Amino acid sequence: MSGHRNGGDLVIETLGALGARTVFGIPGQHALGLFDALSRSDLEYVSSRVENNAAFAADGYSRATGEVGVLFLSTGPGALTSLSGLQEAYATAVPMVVVASQIPLSGLGARRKGMLHQLDDQKASAQNVTKAQFSVHHASGIPSAVQDAWAAAVTVPQGPVWVEIPQDVLLGRVLVPPVEDALAVPYDHPPRAELVEEAVRWLAASRRTAIVAGGGVRRSTHDAQQHLRRVAEMLDAPVVCTPGGNTAFPWEHSLSLGSWVEDRHVTDLLEDAEVLLVVGSSLGEVTSNYFTLAPRGRLIQVDAEPRVLESNFPTLGVRADAGQALAAISAALAETQDAEAGTAPGPAPQVSDWHGSTAAAVVAEINARVSARLDSQDLSRERRFMAEVRAAVPDRMQTYWDMTIAAYWGWNCWDAQSGQFHSAQGAGGLGYAFPAAVGGALGLGERTLAVAGDGSAMYSIAELAAAVQHGADVTWLIVDDGGYGILREYMEGAFGGATATELHRPDFVSLARSFGVPAEEVTVDEVGPALRRTWERRGPAVVVVRTLLRMWSPSHLEPQA
Structure with missing residues (x-):
C-alpha cells in the first residue's frame, strides 16, 4: 500500500496528525493528486461550488469551532477566485491553512510553456490576503511546510x-x-513587563476609564473575556464592544454599552475618558464611528498585530495577545489596589467619577439616550424586524451576517448571548453569510442562521447545492429590498438619488425549492414564526422577507423634553 502513496497523501496525513477534521474546496486538474489522497483518508470533504465561497465556508467553520479551517484550491483561476474570501479571513484573523496546487515544476517561471492555469507568480497573488506563503518543491518538504503553516x-x-x-x-x-504525528505550537505573545507597568500607572490614576473590546478579545485562547470583565469591574469602566468583539462582554452587565460604536453618545463617552483602553481592535473605520472619534485623554492599545498599534491614534501600544495582556493588567491592578489600601490580596473595585456620576449610572444614561434617539426616528419596522429575529433565535445559536442593512443593525444592537455573532465587517465583501453558515453548521453539527440581502444572496446562491449535498442544518434569511440597499441609502443621502443599485432578482422561494430546499416568503411580522419552523427541520431552509429596511441616524437631534 505504501508504494501507492503520493505527495497528496503526505498533505492529508500531516493535516490529520495536526487535528484537522474537515476540508473545504473544489478539485482541479493540477490538484487531482491531493483529492485522490483525500479519498483514502478519514477527513470529511465539503464540496463547495465557487472557490470564494469555499474560503468563506472554511472561515465560518473555524469561527464556529475554534479549529483551523482547511481549504484546498486548484491552480490559476481556482486559486484567484478564492482571494476575496481569504481577504475576509485575513482581515478578521481567522486561522486557516490553504493548500493550493501549482503547475509542474518544469513550467515554473517559464511562461513560454503556456500551461493551462499558469500564472507568472501565483504565490504573489496571495500575499495581500494571507499571513505567510510557502512553496514546496519536493515531497519530503511537505510535512514540515504544512506543519509550519499550521503553526x-x-x-x-x-x-x-x-x-x-x-x-x-x-x-x-x-x-x-x-x-x-505532527506538532504545531503557536508562538507566544505575552505583553512586555514595562508596558504593563506603565499602562497600570495610567489606569490606576484615572477616574474615568472606558474600554473598547475588539475581535482580539473574542479570538484569544487565554480567557480574555473573563479577564476583560475582571479589569472592567476593577476599574469601574464602561465597556463597548466592536462588531468583531460582539459577545466579548456581557450585554446585561451594568457597565455594558453593548456594541453601539456607531452612536454619537457612545463616541462622546469614549472621548471624555481620561484613559481609553482599547483591546484587540485597531480603532478602525466603524469602531471610531467613521473616524469622528477624537479622544481627549490618553490611549492604551493592546493588539497582537503590531502594524495596527498607533496606526490611527497616538497610543501606548502593547503588542500582545488580548487575554495575556488583560491577565497581566488585572494582576498588576490588584497589586496596586492592595498596596494602596494596605489590605490582604484581593482586588477592590476602583471608584470612578464621571462628573459626579458613577460609571453604571453613566452607562444607563447613555443606553437610554441611544434608545431615545431611535425612538425619535421612524424606525418601527427595522426595530420590529430585529426584535422578531432576536426573539426567535435560540441563545446558543451562532449567526452569520452578510454586508446588508440588517447586519449594520446587528453590529450595534445584536445581543448574541451564549451564541456568537459573525459578520463580514473585516473586509466587507458580499456573499459571506450563507457559505460561512454552512461551514459553521457542518463543523458544529447543529443549526446556524445566515442573514443576507437579495444583492449579497446572489453571490452565494450556488451553495444551496452544497448545503443540500452535505445536509447542512442552516437557515438562510434573505431580506429582499430589490437592490443594494445600503449603497442606495448612501447615494440618496450624498447625491439625492441612487444609480446602479436596483437589481432584477429571481423568485428566491422558487429558486430555493428547485434545489430541494424548503422555502417561504413572509412579512416582517411573520419572520419569527417562520424562523422557528425551520428549527424543526433537518437540512437547509430559506425564509424570504420582502421589505425595505433603513439605517438609523447616529446623530439625529433628540426630541426636546
Whole structure:
C-alpha cells in the first residue's frame, strides 16, 4: 500500500496528525493528486461550488469551532477566485491553512510553456490576503511546510496561510514514511513587563476609564473575556464592544454599552475618558464611528498585530495577545489596589467619577439616550424586524451576517448571548453569510442562521447545492429590498438619488425549492414564526422577507423634553 502513496497523501496525513477534521474546496486538474489522497483518508470533504465561497465556508467553520479551517484550491483561476474570501479571513484573523496546487515544476517561471492555469507568480497573488506563503518543491518538504503553516495560522494575530505544491510533486510516489504525528505550537505573545507597568500607572490614576473590546478579545485562547470583565469591574469602566468583539462582554452587565460604536453618545463617552483602553481592535473605520472619534485623554492599545498599534491614534501600544495582556493588567491592578489600601490580596473595585456620576449610572444614561434617539426616528419596522429575529433565535445559536442593512443593525444592537455573532465587517465583501453558515453548521453539527440581502444572496446562491449535498442544518434569511440597499441609502443621502443599485432578482422561494430546499416568503411580522419552523427541520431552509429596511441616524437631534 505504501508504494501507492503520493505527495497528496503526505498533505492529508500531516493535516490529520495536526487535528484537522474537515476540508473545504473544489478539485482541479493540477490538484487531482491531493483529492485522490483525500479519498483514502478519514477527513470529511465539503464540496463547495465557487472557490470564494469555499474560503468563506472554511472561515465560518473555524469561527464556529475554534479549529483551523482547511481549504484546498486548484491552480490559476481556482486559486484567484478564492482571494476575496481569504481577504475576509485575513482581515478578521481567522486561522486557516490553504493548500493550493501549482503547475509542474518544469513550467515554473517559464511562461513560454503556456500551461493551462499558469500564472507568472501565483504565490504573489496571495500575499495581500494571507499571513505567510510557502512553496514546496519536493515531497519530503511537505510535512514540515504544512506543519509550519499550521503553526503560523494559529499564532496571534491568527490568519490564513498559503502552501503551494506543484502538480507533479502531489502526484509523484513518495519514499517518505507515513506521517504519524505532527506538532504545531503557536508562538507566544505575552505583553512586555514595562508596558504593563506603565499602562497600570495610567489606569490606576484615572477616574474615568472606558474600554473598547475588539475581535482580539473574542479570538484569544487565554480567557480574555473573563479577564476583560475582571479589569472592567476593577476599574469601574464602561465597556463597548466592536462588531468583531460582539459577545466579548456581557450585554446585561451594568457597565455594558453593548456594541453601539456607531452612536454619537457612545463616541462622546469614549472621548471624555481620561484613559481609553482599547483591546484587540485597531480603532478602525466603524469602531471610531467613521473616524469622528477624537479622544481627549490618553490611549492604551493592546493588539497582537503590531502594524495596527498607533496606526490611527497616538497610543501606548502593547503588542500582545488580548487575554495575556488583560491577565497581566488585572494582576498588576490588584497589586496596586492592595498596596494602596494596605489590605490582604484581593482586588477592590476602583471608584470612578464621571462628573459626579458613577460609571453604571453613566452607562444607563447613555443606553437610554441611544434608545431615545431611535425612538425619535421612524424606525418601527427595522426595530420590529430585529426584535422578531432576536426573539426567535435560540441563545446558543451562532449567526452569520452578510454586508446588508440588517447586519449594520446587528453590529450595534445584536445581543448574541451564549451564541456568537459573525459578520463580514473585516473586509466587507458580499456573499459571506450563507457559505460561512454552512461551514459553521457542518463543523458544529447543529443549526446556524445566515442573514443576507437579495444583492449579497446572489453571490452565494450556488451553495444551496452544497448545503443540500452535505445536509447542512442552516437557515438562510434573505431580506429582499430589490437592490443594494445600503449603497442606495448612501447615494440618496450624498447625491439625492441612487444609480446602479436596483437589481432584477429571481423568485428566491422558487429558486430555493428547485434545489430541494424548503422555502417561504413572509412579512416582517411573520419572520419569527417562520424562523422557528425551520428549527424543526433537518437540512437547509430559506425564509424570504420582502421589505425595505433603513439605517438609523447616529446623530439625529433628540426630541426636546
